[in-house]
Amino acid sequence: MSEKTISKAVIKRLPRYYRYLGELRLQGVKRISSGELSDQMQVTASQIRQDLNNFGGFGQQGYGYNVSFLFDEIGKILGVDTRKNIIVMGAGNMGQALTKYTNFRSYGFDIIGIFDVDPNLVGRQVNGIYIQELRDVKMFVESHHVDIAVLAVPKEAANTTAEHLVELGIKAFWNFAYTDLQLGPDVVVENVHLLDSLLSLSYGIKNHSNQNPVL
Amino acid sequence: MSEKTISKAVIKRLPRYYRYLGELRLQGVKRISSGELSDQMQVTASQIRQDLNNFGGFGQQGYGYNVSFLFDEIGKILGVDTRKNIIVMGAGNMGQALTKYTNFRSYGFDIIGIFDVDPNLVGRQVNGIYIQELRDVKMFVESHHVDIAVLAVPKEAANTTAEHLVELGIKAFWNFAYTDLQLGPDVVVENVHLLDSLLSLSYGIKNHSNQNPVL
Numbered sequence: 359m360s361e362k363t364i365s366k367a368v369i370k371r372l373p374r375y376y377r378y379l380g381e382l383r384l385q386g387v388k389r390i391s392s393g394e395l396s397d398q399m400q401v402t403a404s405q406i407r408q409d410l411n412n413f414g415g416f417g418q419q420g421y422g423y424n425v426s427f428l429f430d431e432i433g434k435i436l437g438v439d440t441r442k443n444i445i446v447m448g449a450g451n452m453g454q455a456l457t458k459y460t461n462f463r464s465y466g467f468d469i470i471g472i473f474d475v476d477p478n479l480v481g482r483q484v485n486g487i488y489i490q491e492l493r494d495v496k497m498f499v500e501s502h503h504v505d506i507a508v509l510a511v512p513k514e515a516a517n518t519t520a521e522h523l524v525e526l527g528i529k530a531f532w533n534f535a536y537t538d539l540q541l542g543p544d545v546v547v548e549n550v551h552l553l554d555s556l557l558s559l560s561y562g563i564k565n566h567s568n569q570n571p572v573l
Numbered sequence: 574m575s576e577k578t579i580s581k582a583v584i585k586r587l588p589r590y591y592r593y594l595g596e597l598r599l600q601g602v603k604r605i606s607s608g609e610l611s612d613q614m615q616v617t618a619s620q621i622r623q624d625l626n627n628f629g630g631f632g633q634q635g636y637g638y639n640v641s642f643l644f645d646e647i648g649k650i651l652g653v654d655t656r657k658n659i660i661v662m663g664a665g666n667m668g669q670a671l672t673k674y675t676n677f678r679s680y681g682f683d684i685i686g687i688f689d690v691d692p693n694l695v696g697r698q699v700n701g702i703y704i705q706e707l708r709d710v711k712m713f714v715e716s717h718h719v720d721i722a723v724l725a726v727p728k729e730a731a732n733t734t735a736e737h738l739v740e741l742g743i744k745a746f747w748n749f750a751y752t753d754l755q756l757g758p759d760v761v762v763e764n765v766h767l768l769d770s771l772l773s774l775s776y777g778i779k780n781h782s783n784q785n786p787v788l
Contacts, residue, residue, distance in 0.1 A: 455667050459767070554589060556763070562763065563657070
C-alpha cells in the first residue's frame with residue numbers, strides 16, 4: 359500500500375468514508391457495493407471507486423466492499439489504531455465541552471490534562487480530570503506522553519500558548535481559537551474556526567435562491 | 574457587483590479574508606497591499622488579487638485595499654449586515670458551550686432559544702436563556718423569527734429533529750451531530766464534524782514526515 363501517493367483531496371474525504379463504514383458496521387452490514395455507498399453518501403459511485411482504489415484491492419467486481427475490513431484499513435490510515443494523548447489548553451466553555459466529549463475515546467483519543475490561567479477554574483474537575491494551572495503544563499508534558507494539544511484559549515493567547523508547547527515538543531494542534539497559528543513547518547495544525555463556518559452558513563442563507571443544487 | 578458568478582472556492586475563502594481584515598481594522602490599519610496581506614495570510618498575492626477582484630474595484634494600483642471598506646463589503650456579502658436569530662437544539666456540552674459563546678453576537682447572530690428533552694436541564698439558564706422542552710419548539714418557532722437551528726443533539730436524533738424544524742419553516746442548519754443530514758435541496762446545512770477534523774489531524778501526525786510543506 360503506497361500511502362504517500364494519496365492526494366490531499368482523497369485524504370480530506372477519508373474521515374467521512376470512515377464514518378459511513380462505521381455506521382454500516384454497527385448496523386451489521388457485511389458488504390456494500392460502490393453504488394449503494396454512493397446513494398448513502400451522495401457521492402458518485404465512480405468517485406468512491408477511485409478514492410478507495412488508492413488503498414489497494416478492497417473492492418471486488420460483483421462483490422463490493424467488505425465493510426469491516428475497509429473500516430479497519432481506513433482506520434489504520436487515519437492512525438486510529440495508535441492511541442493518542444491529548445491535553446486541552448483553556449477550560450472555558452469550549453475546552454470543557456471538548457473534555458466532556460467522551461466519544462473521542464472510542465476512536466483512540468484520550469484527554470489526559472486540562473489547563474487554564476483562571477484561579478477560579480484551577481482545581482475543579484471536568485469529566486474526572488482536574489483543571490491545572492497553565493504554568494504547570496511544562497512539568498506535565500515532561501512527565502507524560504502528549505500527542506495533541508487542543509487550543510481552546512482566547513485568540514490573543516493562542517500563538518504564545520502554541521509556541522510554548524512546540525518548545526516542549528508538541529507537534530500537533532487542534533486549534534479552536536479564532537486565529538491562524540504561525541508555527542514551524544514540522545507542526546501539524548487542524549483548525550476548527552466556528553465563526554468561519556457560521557459565516558459560510560450565513561452566506562448560504564442569503565444566496566441559496568441563486569444556487570442550483572447539484573444532485 | 575455580480576455576486577452570482579463568484580466561485581465556490583472563493584466563497585469558502587471569504588470568511589478568512591473577513592477575519593484578517595477585521596484584525597487589521599482593529600489594529601488601526603487603513604490600507605494594505607495584496608503583497609502585505611499575502612505575507613500575513615500565507616496565500617499568494619495573485620490569489621488575493623483574483624479573489625478580491627470578484628467584488629469589483631476595491632484595490633487600486635499603488636494604493637492597495639481600503640481595509641475598512643473591504644471588510645464592510647465582504648461582511649455584506651456574507652450577510653453580516655442582517656441580524657439572524659438562532660435556536661440551539663440540545664443543551665448538552667456542545668449546545669451549552671455554543672450558547673455561551675458571546676462572540677457570535679458581534680457578527681450579527683443572536684441565540685434566542687435553547688431546547689432539550691432532558692427534564693433535568695429544562696428550566697435551567699444558559700447565558701441568560703432558559704432551556705425549554707423540545708416539544709415547545711413548535712410554538713416558539715411560530716411566535717419568533719428563527720433563521721438558523723443549531724443541531725447539538727445526539728446523531729440518532731439529528732435527522733428527525735431537523736425534519737421537524739424544516740416542516741416548521743427553518744431552512745438553515747448548523748449541524749454538530751456526527752452524521753450528515755438528509756434534507757431537501759432548499760435547505761442549507763453547514764456541518765461541524767469534530768471527529769472528522771480530529772481524524773484529519775491524526776492522519777497529519779502519522780504522515781507529516783512524508784509531506785513537503787508548501788509555503
